[in-house]
Amino acid sequence: MTTTEVRGGGLSGAVAAEWTKFWSVRATWWCLIAGTALMLFYGTLSGIAQRFDDDPQAANTIALGGGFYLTQFAVIALATLFVTSEYAGGGIRSTLLWTPVRERVVLSKAAILLPVLFAYGVVLSCAGMALSGAVMAGHGLPTTLEGGFTTTFGMGGYFALLGLLCTGIGWALRSAAGTLVTVIVLLVPLPLIVASLGLPELVSYFPGIAGVNAMVEAGQLNPITQAAAPYAPWVGLLICAAWAAAALVTGAAVLRRRDA
C-alpha cells in the first residue's frame, strides 16, 4: 500500500518482465539449440560436398543456405511461440494485468527478439562460414570480406525482422499453428505462385527473398532465385522491416481491440 517509489514499470518494466519470461521456458533454449545444430549440420555437409561438387560455392553462400533452408524455421518457431504460448495457457491474462497498456506488451516482446535474434544470426553466420570453410579445405570458392560481412549482417537483420514478423502475425492470429502456416506460406510458396502468375518482378519484395537478397553482396546472384537482386542488400532489410512493421501494427490493433 505504500507506494512512495515511482520508478520502474511502464515500458521498461514490461521489457524486463519479457526478458525474464523469454529465458525461463524450455522452448527458447530448444529452438536456439536446434537452429544452431541445423546450421552446423548444413555447414559440415555442404563443406564436404564441395570437395566433390562441380558447382563451387563460397563459405558465406553455404552459411546463407543453412540459414534460409534450415535455421530460419527454428527462428520462426521461437518467435511464434514467444507470443502464441501466451494464448495456449491463458498467460496473456497475467501479462495484461501486469502491463495493461497493450501496445507496450507488443513492443516489449519485439524489443527482446530484435537484439537476441540479430546476435543469433550474426553468430550462426560466422559459425557456419568458419565450419564449412574448414571442412572445404581449399575447395569451392574463396569468401570475400565484403561477401562474408554482407551475409553475416544480413542474416542477423533477417532473423531479427523475421522474428518481429512472426510476433505480429502471432498477436493477430493467437494460434501457433495458424501463425506458422501463414509465415511459411509467405516465405516460400507464395512468391513461387506469384512468379508463375506472370509477376516475377514482385518475388524480390516478399520477406524471405528480400532477406536472402540482404545476405548477398550487391550484384551477385541470389542462390535461391538464381537472379541478382534489383536493389542493394540493405534495401532487402528495409523490405523485411516494412513487412514486420505492417504485421506488428496489425497485431497490436487486434490485441488492443479484443477482450483478453
Add this chain to the structure above:
Amino acid sequence: MITLRGLTKRYGEKTVVDGLTCDIASGQVTGFLGPNGAGKSTTMRMTVGLDHPQEGEVLVGGRRYAELRHPLREVGALLDAKALHPGRSAGKHLTAMARSNGIATSRVEEVLATVGLSDVAGKRAGQFSLGMGQRLGIAGALLGDPGTLMFDEPVNGLDPDGVRWVRQLMRSLAAEGRTVFVSSHLMSEMQLTADHLIVIGKGKLLADAPVAEFIAGNSRTTVSVRVPAEGERSKLDARLRAEGASTHPGDPDELVVDGLDVTRVGDLVHELGIRVHRLAERTASLEQAYMELTASSVEYGVSA
C-alpha cells in the same frame, strides 16, 4: 475503493453485465454473489481492463486500471489460477511479474513464504495441483502490496485448512484498511468471511447491503417447537393459527412456526400447559436468503 458506474458488457445480443452501479468500500470484505453466468467474472475482468465494457466504466481509486503506472502496486487480482505459462517455474513467474511493475524481487520470496509455496518455487507451474495454483495466484495478488484486492473463487480446490487460511487472510487484509472484493459460490464461507454483499443476477444488481441486513431482509426467522404428545401438538397448532401464525410440520414431533416470535410461542405453550422438548429460534442462513433472492434469476437453472 472500486467504483462501478453503469457498467455494461454485451456479447453479441446477450447482455452479460447490465448497467451495474455500486461502490466497493475499503476496510471490509465485500462478497460478490450470483448464480453461474450472472456476470461476476466478467465484472472482475472489466475492473482490471481485460474485457472492455460497451457502456459505463469501472474505476479503482478513481482511475481506470490501464491508467495506473504501477497497476500491481494498487490492485492485486486472482482471476484465474491457470493464467500462466505451464512451463515456467512459480518463482520465475513471480520474478517476471515483479519486474514488470518495478517491485523489488525480494518480495517474491516473501509472498511465496506467505502462501506456503517456498519449497516448490523452482517447480514448473503446470505441475501444480489446483490448490497450489490458487496459492500461487494469491501470492501474485499480494506481490505489489496493493490497497485493493480482488479474488474470483479463491477457495476453489483448497483443502479445509486452505479455506480457513484464505478466510483469515481476507479478514486481515480488510482489517489493514484494504479493499477486498471476493466472489464465491460457497455461501457458508461467505457468511463467515464477508462484511458486505453485492449480489447480481443476469448481470443486474439484486442487492448491495451488509451481510446481516441482507439475511434479515431476504428471509424469515422461524421458531421450532418439539411437542412429543400428538394431541398436545394439534392443540398448540390450532392455537398458533388462531394467533395468526402459519405452521408446518418439520421433523417428527416438530412444528415450525412462521409469524410469531419465540417469546410469544413460549408464552402460549406455558398458557396451554403443554410439555415441550425444544423451543428454539431458527435464524436463516445466508444460503437461504440468497436462494430466495436469486430464485427467479438463475441463468442455468434446472426447471422443475
